[in-house]
Amino acid sequence: MTPGVLCNCLLLLCLTAIDDCHGGTQGPQSCMDRHQVVGVLRQMEKFLKGQEMRFTEGLRIMKSKLAALQNSVSKLPQADQYLAPSTCPSIDAPSHGRKYGSKYLIGHEVHFTCHTGYQLVGAATRVCQENGTWSGGDTACKDISECASNPCQNGGTCVEGLNQYKCTCSQNWSGSHCQHQTQTAPPEWSVMNDPAFSRKPRCAKVDHTQHCSCDAGFHMSGTADNTVCQDVNECEVYKLDRGGKLCVHACVNVPGSYHCSCPDGFTLLPNGRGCEDVDECLSQQHNCTRGTTCINTGGSFQCVNPECPRSHGNVSYVKTSSFQCERNPCPMESRSCHLAAKTISFHYLSLPSGLQTPATLFRMATAAAPGRAGPDSLRFGIAGGNTKGLFVMQRSDRQTGELILVQALRGPQEVTVDVDMSEYTDRSFQAKHVAKVHILVSPYDF
Ligand SMILES: [Ca+2]
Numbered sequence: 001m002t003p004g005v006l007c008n009c010l011l012l013l014c015l016t017a018i019d020d021c022h023g024g025t026q027g028p029q030s031c032m033d034r035h036q037v038v039g040v041l042r043q044m045e046k047f048l049k050g051q052e053m054r055f056t057e058g059l060r061i062m063k064s065k066l067a068a069l070q071n072s073v074s075k076l077p078q079a080d081q082y083l084a085p086s087t088c089p090s091i092d093a094p095s096h097g098r099k100y101g102s103k104y105l106i107g108h109e110v111h112f113t114c115h116t117g118y119q120l121v122g123a124a125t126r127v128c129q130e131n132g133t134w135s136g137g138d139t140a141c142k143d144i145s146e147c148a149s150n151p152c153q154n155g156g157t158c159v160e161g162l163n164q165y166k167c168t169c170s171q172n173w174s175g176s177h178c179q180h181q182t183q184t185a186p187p188e189w190s191v192m193n194d195p196a197f198s199r200k201p202r203c204a205k206v207d208h209t210q211h212c213s214c215d216a217g218f219h220m221s222g223t224a225d226n227t228v229c230q231d232v233n234e235c236e237v238y239k240l241d242r243g244g245k246l247c248v249h250a251c252v253n254v255p256g257s258y259h260c261s262c263p264d265g266f267t268l269l270p271n272g273r274g275c276e277d278v279d280e281c282l283s284q285q286h287n288c289t290r291g292t293t294c295i296n297t298g299g300s301f302q303c304v305n306p307e308c309p310r311s312h313g314n315v316s317y318v319k320t321s322s323f324q325c326e327r328n329p330c331p332m333e334s335r336s337c338h339l340a341a342k343t344i345s346f347h348y349l350s351l352p353s354g355l356q357t358p359a360t361l362f363r364m365a366t367a368a369a370p371g372r373a374g375p376d377s378l379r380f381g382i383a384g385g386n387t388k389g390l391f392v393m394q395r396s397d398r399q400t401g402e403l404i405l406v407q408a409l410r411g412p413q414e415v416t417v418d419v420d421m422s423e424y425t426d427r428s429f430q431a432k433h434v435a436k437v438h439i440l441v442s443p444y445d446f
């Protein structure tokens, strides 16, 4: 039962009840009393109010739907034109071209042309049709230059010519379209002229494409049609490298590889890079005659036989060992003899070229004879051979003085510096000892 029918039934029931009571055909017992009728009427009133609200709500929804529909219809593009078009939409000239005709009415035409150097693609003329659209497709002006299609690959530059173009290829590319990878100019570290340093590459065809490779130590060179495997000159490659020298001394490039070499008097270290001096003295490879002593130097050796200073006045010396001279006893009255060096010792030092400074080269000390008190003070100094300020002499402790090199010595050269040590007891001069330090600087810094 729908709400409307229910409502009608209730109303009918109510009217009948009231009518019956008023008509008096029934007893007062069967008649609805007043309260009951009022209750039914209130129920009906409530029911109708509910119905009214629902009806109003339904109407509201219907109205908003209608408004939405009207809104969407009004947004349709020129809906009336579809029904009765009289013009076509406006139309622009193509870029790099011109348009002739500015009327867009049905039946009118527009024409297109392109600027010089451009070709018209699409319709040259378009007509405004009955349905309000233009005939033909879109019109464009295309660059007719040969280079317009970017025919040069791999960074090549297209150069326009008469009815043709030419590609100027970037480095390592060749071919009419720069499609081949090449090395037209070999890198400076490859060996070009010696045939021993060039080999044929190993090539194989894989999927119709030629694949070539070179042995280790070789790099691909030449043109696409004529590929060559060229030796890599490792010595040159690593010369440019800041990561350190490949070889301490010399690098020798060989086909497919390289090796290090050392100057005469040196042997290659097991690491293949460094050089080690040959100790000719130790290995008996010297030719020093009897009476001379072999002194090993960087890259060579020397045979030395230091001589004591010649006698002058009361001062004379006697050689007590290969590297030591002692002053003969002085006459009691000769002060100059007492002041002259009591002992002269000879020292040979072999240094690499460019030794980092400051460097302590030599130490001089005194030792008291057993059972005798030593000097209570010592003075150290440089007696000669330090004209260039290469050295300083300083005390390192109470008994010891140090000869320190303060300027780098570049080889090959030999430098002699005389160091002296004077002994004092109770502030009274006792004796002077001289050390002649002979420094042999190698031509190499290793
Ligand atoms: Ca090589």
Ligand SMILES: [Ca+2]
Pocket (backbone or CB within 6 Å): 265, 277, 278, 279, 280, 296, 297, 298, 299, 300, 301
């Ligand atoms: Ca040597």
